[in-house]
Amino acid sequence: MLARRVSAPALARVALALAALAGAARADAALPPSAWRYRSNADLASALDALHAGPCAGVSSVTSIGTSVQGEELRVLEVSTDPGRTQAKPSFAFLGNMHGDEPVGRELILRLAELVCLAGAPGARADGGVGVAPATITVAEPGDERFFETARHLALRARLFFAPTLNPDGFAARARGNARGVDLNRDWPDQYGSVSDDGSATSTTNTRMPADALETRQPETAAALSWSRTVNLTGALSFHEGAVVANYPWDAKRGSRRAEYARCPDDAAFRRLARAYADAHPTMHLSKEFEGGITNGAKWYPLWGGMQDWHYVVTGTLDVTIEVNDEKFPRATELGRLWREHRGGIFAAATTATRGALRGFVRDASTREPIANAALTVEGVEFPFAPNALGFFARPVASGDVERKNDATREKNAEKPFAASLAVTAPGYVAAAQTATVDPVDGADLVFEMVRVEGGARGGAGGGGSPSSPNRETRGGSASVVDAARFGGRDFVDVAPRRRIEPATPVSPGRPHPEAVWGGAAFVILAAAATIRKRRARTARGRGVSRVEGV
Numbered sequence: 001m002l003a004r005r006v007s008a009p010a011l012a013r014v015a016l017a018l019a020a021l022a023g024a025a026r027a028d029a030a031l032p033p034s035a036w037r038y039r040s041n042a043d044l045a046s047a048l049d050a051l052h053a054g055p056c057a058g059v060s061s062v063t064s065i066g067t068s069v070q071g072e073e074l075r076v077l078e079v080s081t082d083p084g085r086t087q088a089k090p091s092f093a094f095l096g097n098m099h100g101d102e103p104v105g106r107e108l109i110l111r112l113a114e115l116v117c118l119a120g121a122p123g124a125r126a127d128g129g130v131g132v133a134p135a136t137i138t139v140a141e142p143g144d145e146r147f148f149e150t151a152r153h154l155a156l157r158a159r160l161f162f163a164p165t166l167n168p169d170g171f172a173a174r175a176r177g178n179a180r181g182v183d184l185n186r187d188w189p190d191q192y193g194s195v196s197d198d199g200s201a202t203s204t205t206n207t208r209m210p211a212d213a214l215e216t217r218q219p220e221t222a223a224a225l226s227w228s229r230t231v232n233l234t235g236a237l238s239f240h241e242g243a244v245v246a247n248y249p250w251d252a253k254r255g256s257r258r259a260e261y262a263r264c265p266d267d268a269a270f271r272r273l274a275r276a277y278a279d280a281h282p283t284m285h286l287s288k289e290f291e292g293g294i295t296n297g298a299k300w301y302p303l304w305g306g307m308q309d310w311h312y313v314v315t316g317t318l319d320v321t322i323e324v325n326d327e328k329f330p331r332a333t334e335l336g337r338l339w340r341e342h343r344g345g346i347f348a349a350a351t352t353a354t355r356g357a358l359r360g361f362v363r364d365a366s367t368r369e370p371i372a373n374a375a376l377t378v379e380g381v382e383f384p385f386a387p388n389a390l391g392f393f394a395r396p397v398a399s400g401d402v403e404r405k406n407d408a409t410r411e412k413n414a415e416k417p418f419a420a421s422l423a424v425t426a427p428g429y430v431a432a433a434q435t436a437t438v439d440p441v442d443g444a445d446l447v448f449e450m451v452r453v454e455g456g457a458r459g460g461a462g463g464g465g466s467p468s469s470p471n472r473e474t475r476g477g478s479a480s481v482v483d484a485a486r487f488g489g490r491d492f493v494d495v496a497p498r499r500r501i502e503p504a505t506p507v508s509p510g511r512p513h514p515e516a517v518w519g520g521a522a523f524v525i526l527a528a529a530a531t532i533r534k535r536r537a538r539t540a541r542g543r544g545v546s547r548v549e550g551v
């Protein structure tokens, strides 16, 4: 494995301990957020260690997920109530500086981590905390205090990952690519292969994602890819520069380089996420170039081998690319302004993704053991995603009926609950599906109690007997067959109890899971199969396409 723990330098620990002892104002002295500057790679690493030892002590871990071509460590700071361990929570990552000459994300992510820890971490510490108490928060930028509550909620409810740089060598050289000149946002496996310079596609069929082929990737890509496979991210923001817009999949499209809308199956959920960001930004949503401040990647300009499409297909992560500034590598004196402009969107997107989700557990009906090798499929999405080792899953969803409407209609219906269906298969179990009524803000909780197939046959495609099999009767009522065609032609049976059930309960009784106290997410498991209408909106044509190399 590439990941390994990095211990904070002793000096940083001492400095932070002294700072904490010295009082409130000193906390920021060790990691001066008000003195905006671009930190060197060495200073960035030290800053993460200082956060880990100071404001984030007790609720963080720092890992090196790999090294760059020139041997710089790629560090990720995790902040959560049980850092370094799989948890029954959604997870969200903030990823920066994949393009070396787009460094703003480095500093935004660092500042974000500090704010989350200062505001949120103390409440997450069971023993009352070893870090800085809430009352000692030093406001670095006016208005930061407005986000303390949101930050606190995020720190409690999610696993948060902060990766300020995915391309330290490029940063040091003020270059887009890595030390070998390779554009890392073209280096990921791509579902369509790629398109050559003359516009001819190397693959015209959708192959979904080819193998990782780590040996053919740049070390930075291989590190990020391998790490991502281990953390089961619910959502992510990746920070770039060269425009002001929130860009969502697909980035790639089949066949040609022509810019046109390439709609992914989760278009509504992505639009909602991107819009949450743009609307919370003072100017992004007013963009003259991008309607609402958001854009489908391929409609802007298609690209192949990017991270966000891979994330979506392979790990089920809703990853949105945020272009933070028209000018690349702006002066450091602009960083304070950029932080003030983007912090609202950052919190809005992270909250939207981790809260407005279908979430729950997949477990054995009789033993209650998690089924980690289950495959979950959202209705209408042809590729499955997996729960984590605890059987927990979280998947942001949105109503297509709402998202595709104009602003007024969308606002009117924004709070209206909608139906979403989720299907589960697991080897040795009867396939299952449930339809939930989803609260747009709070999402919905689902528990799949999977029933073993008698005689050890495998569930899922081709297994588990016919839909009329009496084996499919489960506790809580008679099973009903769900339209198999909607879930890729497989047979699914609704094994949901026909009653209101309690929100997801902790898998391990000895360890409290904060998601159990989210509350308010009342949900109903509907007996009937989904009735979600599929509206296949026409592929929108490229509008006002501008080619930049910022993404």
Ligand SMILES: [Zn+2]
Residues within 6 Å of the ligand: 099, 102, 239, 240, 241, 549, 550, 551
């Ligand atoms: Zn970029």
